[in-house]
Amino acid sequence: MCNIFKLCIISLCCNIYTQYIYFVNEMSNLNKTFNFIVQMHVYVMLYLCRHVFISQKAYQETETRPESSVYTEMRGVAMLEDSVQDTTEYVRPSEGGDVISTILRREVTHDQTQGTCAEHYSVANANCTQDSDCAKGEIDFDGHGQRTGRCIPYYNDTFKTCEIKSWCPIEEYAVVREPALEQAINFTVFIKNAIHFPKFKVLRGNIKPNKPKKLLRCHYHPKTNPYCPVFSLGFIAAQAREKFSELCRTGGIIGVFINWKCDFDSDPSKCIPTYSFRRLDMRKNLPSSGYYYRFAKYYHKDGVEYRTLIKAYGIRLDVIVHGHAGRFSLIPTIISTVTAMTSVGICSIICDWIMLTFIDKNEVFSEKKFDNISKKPSQPITTDLTLTSYGSTHSDLSDGVPL
Numbered sequence: 001m002c003n004i005f006k007l008c009i010i011s012l013c014c015n016i017y018t019q020y021i022y023f024v025n026e027m028s029n030l031n032k033t034f035n036f037i038v039q040m041h042v043y044v045m046l047y048l049c050r051h052v053f054i055s056q057k058a059y060q061e062t063e064t065r066p067e068s069s070v071y072t073e074m075r076g077v078a079m080l081e082d083s084v085q086d087t088t089e090y091v092r093p094s095e096g097g098d099v100i101s102t103i104l105r106r107e108v109t110h111d112q113t114q115g116t117c118a119e120h121y122s123v124a125n126a127n128c129t130q131d132s133d134c135a136k137g138e139i140d141f142d143g144h145g146q147r148t149g150r151c152i153p154y155y156n157d158t159f160k161t162c163e164i165k166s167w168c169p170i171e172e173y174a175v176v177r178e179p180a181l182e183q184a185i186n187f188t189v190f191i192k193n194a195i196h197f198p199k200f201k202v203l204r205g206n207i208k209p210n211k212p213k214k215l216l217r218c219h220y221h222p223k224t225n226p227y228c229p230v231f232s233l234g235f236i237a238a239q240a241r242e243k244f245s246e247l248c249r250t251g252g253i254i255g256v257f258i259n260w261k262c263d264f265d266s267d268p269s270k271c272i273p274t275y276s277f278r279r280l281d282m283r284k285n286l287p288s289s290g291y292y293y294r295f296a297k298y299y300h301k302d303g304v305e306y307r308t309l310i311k312a313y314g315i316r317l318d319v320i321v322h323g324h325a326g327r328f329s330l331i332p333t334i335i336s337t338v339t340a341m342t343s344v345g346i347c348s349i350i351c352d353w354i355m356l357t358f359i360d361k362n363e364v365f366s367e368k369k370f371d372n373i374s375k376k377p378s379q380p381i382t383t384d385l386t387l388t389s390y391g392s393t394h395s396d397l398s399d400g401v402p403l
Helices: 002-019 021-026 029-054 182-186 233-239 244-250 332-356 362-369
Strands: 058-062 067-075 078-080 084-085 099-118 146-153 160-169 188-197 202-205 229-233 251-264 274-279 292-301 304-328
Touching: 058 332, 067 099, 067 304, 078 182, 099 146, 099 244, 182 233, 182 244, 188 233, 188 251, 188 304, 202 251, 229 233, 233 244, 233 251, 233 274, 233 304, 244 251, 244 304
Parallel strands: 251 304
Antiparallel strands: 058 304, 067 188, 078 084, 099 160, 099 304, 146 160, 188 202, 188 229, 251 274, 292 304
């Protein structure tokens, strides 16, 4: 529809010039404007050939919903204080897929066990002075467990809160905030993508199968290494216009967009994907910005089950694949040509309506466009009457002469 609209606008200008040249002579104040419109006559054909058929490739049948598969793998080793962090420690999930995340900062609560302890004071109605302030069996949606009905001191503080059954001690009281894993800026992500266009029966991949060892030491570059889908986290953050230090603090979700735009009229091997990166979570909306999740590591000691609760902040990469392919077909070529020619005919009607409705000198145009028969002098209608007689020469009985 956009192409047809543009074509109508250009054809509108051409029809104004070609069909109403006599009207232009009457409007001397618009001579400069219509001198420009003269050139638009040539632009119509240029537009049809260049924009519609070359740029937009209206002569092709297309496919925009290909089949795709994605495999991801993260590599890198870093030191966090005295401990070594490898892929098992900071990558989730470990098997790869179209979504992968890496932990950049952790908040750890050690040695939690099932028991009773004081509720956090920020929970609604958790502060108390006596047991009657705590309803037994009540569970608050924002709380950490079920209330026992007792009012106890909040750990080592002087004020009191309601006692709960939960994993104790609670996270807000015993959490330990670890430093950010700043060395993760050099971690690399390998993204393997295969795409299939079933309409054209073409299968393409973003790596060359005969050079697997090269992927161990290369990094992506659109010109020098287009078949090396290995990206560092620092490169991804920079392309998404994000500060890596801020992502370490709050976490974030970044979309990795793989765009396939293929022209199968030429060699299919020239179909190479492009990559773009954009942050997906809303930074300005603080309650929903960032990215974090919780998980726990369980163990037993002296017959008692313990867990270490970890709140992890990190970068989550969502790999999104878009594909568009085209190949010459006679049917869309005919449809595009007929549509273009039809739009030119419609513009003639539009021109007439505009000139007769909105132009100040519409009466001048009307005289040049139409013949007004009401203003032509009427010719007198004459009738010749001829009388022919047969037989008697007496044709008038008014004289009273008998025949």
